Amino acid sequence: MQKQLTQTQLVRAMRISIFSGASSVVWQLVCSIQPLFNVFFQNYLGASAAQLGLLVTIIQFMGIFQILGIFLYGWIGRKKPIFMIGHVVHRALTAIIAFIAFYVARGGDSQRGIVIIIVAMGLSWAFANATSACWWGWVADIFPESMRGSFFMRRSSVIQIVNIIWFFIASTLLDIFPRSSALTVYGVICSVGAVAGLLDIVSQIVTPEPLPDSKPIFDASTMFEPLHNRSFVGFAAAIGFAIFSMNLVGPFQSPWIVNPDRIGAPNTWLGIMQMLSQFLWVLCAPFWGTIMDRWGRKPVVIAGTLLVIGWTGYLVLTPGNYFIILPLIAVVSGILSPAFWEGSNQMMLSLAPEKNRVAYVAWYLAIVGLVSAPGSLVGGLLSDALAGFSVVLGPVTFANFHVIQLASIVLCVLCAFLVSRVNEGSEKPFGFVISQITNPQIIRTFQNLDSLGRSGSAETKTDILRTFDGKSAELAIRDIIEKLDDPDTAVQEEAARALGRIPSPHSAEALILRLLDPDSDIRISAARALGKLGDRRAVGALVGCLWEPNEELQKACVEALADIGDEESIGHVLAFLRENRSERLKQVTSSAAARLGIFEAAGDIFPNLLAARTKTARRQFAISLANLLGKPDEFYQYVTGSGPVLQKRHQKLFDRFEANMLEVRLRKDRKKKPQQNRRTGIPSKGARRRPEPGCARPARLLLRAAFR
Incomplete structure (x- = not known):
């Protein structure tokens, strides 16, 4: 059992976590596989699509080192030190990106720089993967599940605000300076990113680690326990396959947009898309967090997986319409991306039991990494293999990029179905959540x-x-x-x-x-x-x-x-009416009996009407009796209003009552009517009689009792 933090410690941990996350995004934007880095690697260093795909694949395959995290935690018994040591090395190695940018800017061999970056980033992510499970286990111990989704989505909103500002600054710098200085600019912004990445890790030193009562014991059964959980493994594989599908084309979208031989949009448009997408992320992330905490993680993840619906815009993107299509793509991405990326992490923590959480997190990240790893490599190889493909359909020329983009969309939709088959345990149906959020x-x-x-x-x-x-x-x-x-x-x-x-x-x-x-x-x-x-x-x-x-x-x-209005209550209401001595409760119960349609209550209501001591009480009983025997709420108009108005209403009531009685009598007479003489037309004995005066007497009695 973990020792929980005090409220003061929890609030401080939340603030530090938000600050470290903001520092992390400054690093991530330029020192990891993100649009700015992809443009630098492919368009400025001259890497091929296959080389970019290889880099992404190597990073994804480093997910196998997640298993090492289980052994490290079992050996040391602490999560925080493992995470901090491993991630300091991880961030330090990514500073090599800045070094290569300066190196090539001064005339260095770009192909050698590409190889160095691939090796350095591979090693960097090996350290990251070997220790990241401990971070997830650590923060899951700090923040209770009842508020974890909402907090991390609020944290995500702050991070994305920093992301917007930093991306805009970086992309604007790249556009302000001439292309010949781009590598030097990349060196500067990658240096800033590396420093921010180290600050992210160091800032978390003061956050306490809730320690278990005893050191965890790991054996073979503990280590492989997550693999026996079908829902957990199925979810990890589905998320891995979804990322595989996105990676087929994701790393190549930004280079396609800014490549002068393709769409030819300025680098600033990457910043505009990023700002618009992240701004919507900021607005929508807290909403998705609330949905997760109330209705479950799974419906949110399914919705997030469908973010690729926005990618259909790439299929019709041209140099003449990019200023319309690119913002639309960014809008869909900004709304749904937090649901997928943050939602999948939170669902992973929900499926991982507290007792063996590090092992579950490690296997999840390993499975996701291994399944998704070939995505970029396959996408790069397909792109190179289909380099000569070209089909003109109207204003759009379909090339290799479009084929891979379409395949990515279809596969992601299939992944949404796979996620829907996972049993989270307490989630609301996806259809219910969609019907709610579209209201x-x-x-x-x-x-x-x-x-x-x-x-x-x-x-x-x-x-x-x-x-x-x-x-x-x-x-x-x-x-x-x-x-x-x-x-x-x-x-x-x-x-x-x-x-x-x-x-x-x-x-x-x-x-x-x-x-x-x-x-x-x-x-x-x-x-x-x-x-x-x-x-x-x-x-x-x-x-x-x-x-x-x-x-x-x-x-x-x-x-x-x-x-x-349930039938089960009829007998109880009738018994309560008969046994209660309070006139006020008898009025209420009489009204209830009338609304329930308990006709047996008429015999109890009428004596109460006659015995009522006040005019108001008599009217209430009269209304209840009339509602029971006639149309509900119709009698009320005959006991309320001014004198002249009431007289007119009463006369109309009596006239209608006599007309109804006349119609009833005529109907009966027709049934008893004898055969007429065809010559004379004179009926024989039993001819129709006029209704007797006084047939409105019941209505008059009821009104007289009500006004007595």
Whole structure:
């Protein structure tokens, strides 16, 4: 069992993690396989597509060193030192990229530089992979799962803001200076990236490591345990295959865009795409984090895998339309990318049990690395093999790039299906999540949810709780349920009302618990909210509370049973009507019986009508009786309003009643009518009679009793 951090330590760890992540992205943007590095490696050093693919493949194959992390952790028993030592070496080795940029700028052999970079980055990522599982295990121990998704998505938003700024600065510098100075500029920005990468690791020294009660013991069964978990292995393979599919074409997209012989867009357009994509990442990442914490990681990952839908824009990209197509591609990527990249990591942690988390993380990263490794190499080889392919379709010339791009899209869609087959355990169906996030109202719910978490005022909380309504508010159910235990009673009551407006099983369960809790201050509000929900599972609890001594609670339960309208409650409501001595409760129960259609209650309501001591009570009983025997709510208009208006309504009622009785009598007479004499047309005995005056007497009696 891990020792948890104090709240102060946790807050400080969150701040350090955000700072280190921001430093990391400065390094990552220019010292790892990213668009700027890919352009430098292929367009300025002169590497072929196959060489770029080989570099990416070697880095991916270094994932096999993840298994070494299991042995290191089993030997040392600590996660933090393993991670920090390995990653300091990892970041230091990537400084060689800056050295090669300066070396080639001064006339050095670019092919030798390419070989040195491939070797150095291969070694660098071997150290990174051997120790990264310990980082994932470390941060999973620090941050509880209930808030991990939301925190990492907020952290991701801050990181992407830094990413936008740094990418814009770097790409602008490359465009400002002449092409002859580009290698020197790359040397400068790669040096900045290397320093930032080291700062990322060093800054985490002050973050504590929650230590287990005893040193972990690793044996063969512990090491290979993750491979026996079918859901875990299936998920790792699916994510690996998805990255393989993206890597088929991903590293070659930026060079294709800026290559003068292809699209010929300025380098600045890479910065524009990056800024637009990362800006949307910043906006959407917290939203995806909230979705993950509420509805599960898997639906989010499936949605993220479909980010390649935006890549269809590359199939119609031309030098004449890139200023329209490239922003559209960036928009789709910015919205869905955090769902895939951050969501897959969080789902991996959810599938990895705490006891053997390092082994699970190591195997996950190893499987993903090995499965995805050949992607860039295969893409590069295909690109070189199809170099002469060209088909003109309208304004678009389909080349080798388009063939590989189309294959990548098809394979990624297949990967989304593979992820859907993995069992996370508590996730909502993908269709449900999509239906929710495509509802425009969910944006307002998300904004109000954030405000609810930040608010410290009871009045503000009640105002926010009033805004939650309908299915789109299901995103906030967990937070609303927490407010049922707020110190302020007004907040508790408003939370109960809010749950009554959200049709969800979780709403009913939480309200039933509060209804049955004798110490709860919101039992009445809970009963009313259950009535609005109409969930039949609440009938038993409501019936049980009918015999509570609290008259207000009894009234709320009777009304709730009438709202639900379940047949199970009919007998209980009738018994309550007959046994209760409170005239006020008899009125409420009579109304409920009428709404439930309990015709047997008419015999109990009419004596109560005659025995009622006040005009208001008599009218209430009369309305209930009329609703039971006639059309619901139709009789109310005959007992409310000014005198002249009421007289007109009464006369219309009597006229209509007599007309109805006349029609009934005529229908009966037709059945008994004898054969007429065809010559005279005179009927024989039993001729039709006019309806007797006074057939409206029942209606008059009811009105007279109501106004007595």
